[in-house]
Amino acid sequence: MDISEARNRIVATADGLYNAKGIQAVGMDELRTAAGVSLKKLYQEFPSKSSIVMAVLERRHQSWTEGLDATVRQAADPRAKLLAIFDYLAGWFCQDSFRGCGFINSFAELGAVSPEVADYARKHKESFQEYVAGLASEAGAPPYLAPQLSILAEGAQTTAAIAGSPEAAGQARGAAEVLIDFALGRTA
The missing domain is CATH 1.10.357.10 (Tetracycline Repressor, domain 2)
Structure with missing residues (x-):
């Protein structure tokens, strides 16, 4: 499965934000803005915050x-x-x-x-x-x-x-x- 550039950017950005601030302190809007993707794209790649957290842990x-x-x-x-x-x-x-x-x-x-x-x-x-x-x-x-x-x-x-x-x-x-x-x- 080909992983999209947006997906990689979201995971890398989430990793950095979660590491710096903690998972619960980072909202989806902050993540979307920092990753430079639309909210729609964010939810296309990840249906929930927990799915992003798991992708970060896998990374x-x-x-x-x-x-x-x-x-x-x-x-x-x-x-x-x-x-x-x-x-x-x-x-x-x-x-x-x-x-x-x-x-x-x-x-x-x-x-x-x-x-x-x-x-x-x-x-x-x-x-x-x-x-x-x-x-x-x-x-x-x-x-x-x-x-x-x-x-x-x-x-x-x-x-x-x-x-x-x-x-x-x-x-x-x-x-x-x-x-x-x-x-x-x-x-x-």
Whole structure:
């Protein structure tokens, strides 16, 4: 299916506005104006605000997955691939647009009233945990390491957003090194 230019523009604009202001704070008229489309075109592309929110979450999932994987693939060995997760976070946290994890933010804002948003946020987090589990397995680490590293990454995202500082990525990376080395039986 060919995605229209207007659809892409609407999703990209909604993503930026939702990230900056929150989902509920952005009305359809503001989105229409910012995207440069008519209200009719907006509703032709998306029958409801919830359909726009889901398209934004899908876009964020794809962006996260591709960006993280590109960083991890550059790492030289399995241990470095696990640590590259935190290198990816460090780069993301330094971006001017960083406002925390869009899935955590969406879940906090809409999870109680939108089962669709809550379910998608859960699936996104599960896919990250599965990704980390695959990297840990490739490194020869025991299964307990992946959830530990996932929790470190999630905590770093929240801490960086609240503190407004990228330092959490480095701190989490340091903790990850200790956990990885212990799990792999390495000593300092």
